[in-house]
Amino acid sequence: MNPLAVTKLLSDEHTVKILTATYRIPRSANYLSVKFNIPIAACYRRIRELENIGLLLITEKILTPRGKRVSLYRSTLKSAYLTFENGKLKALLELTEGSRGEEEEIWNVIATP
Numbered sequence: 001m002n003p004l005a006v007t008k009l010l011s012d013e014h015t016v017k018i019l020t021a022t023y024r025i026p027r028s029a030n031y032l033s034v035k036f037n038i039p040i041a042a043c044y045r046r047i048r049e050l051e052n053i054g055l056l057l058i059t060e061k062i063l064t065p066r067g068k069r070v071s072l073y074r075s076t077l078k079s080a081y082l083t084f085e086n087g088k089l090k091a092l093l094e095l096t097e098g099s100r101g102e103e104e105e106i107w108n109v110i111a112t113p
Helices: 003-010 013-021 029-036 040-052
Strands: 056-063 069-075 077-085 088-095 104-111
Touching (some): 003 013, 003 040, 003 088, 013 029, 013 040, 013 069, 029 040, 040 056
Antiparallel strands (some): 088 104
């Protein structure tokens, strides 16, 4: 994924709420939608984007009393830093242990010639 797109995604209000709420306890999309007043379509869109870049994963699928399967999501993001060093904007994402086997991702977002 484009590093600039990642920084834009991480600065989105809905994304921050989803990552914060799922940091310690896995949550369902419906819980996130209701708790944070995020439209369900927007919630699933952010979840899909976060899954695609490895910042959110499904920890389990449960069966509700009504027989519906629901996925529970957990954040894999431990910390995120944006820095500007020597004319370059950099993003450092530190992931939790066991998430895709990656400890850190470092991207040069914008480099001036």
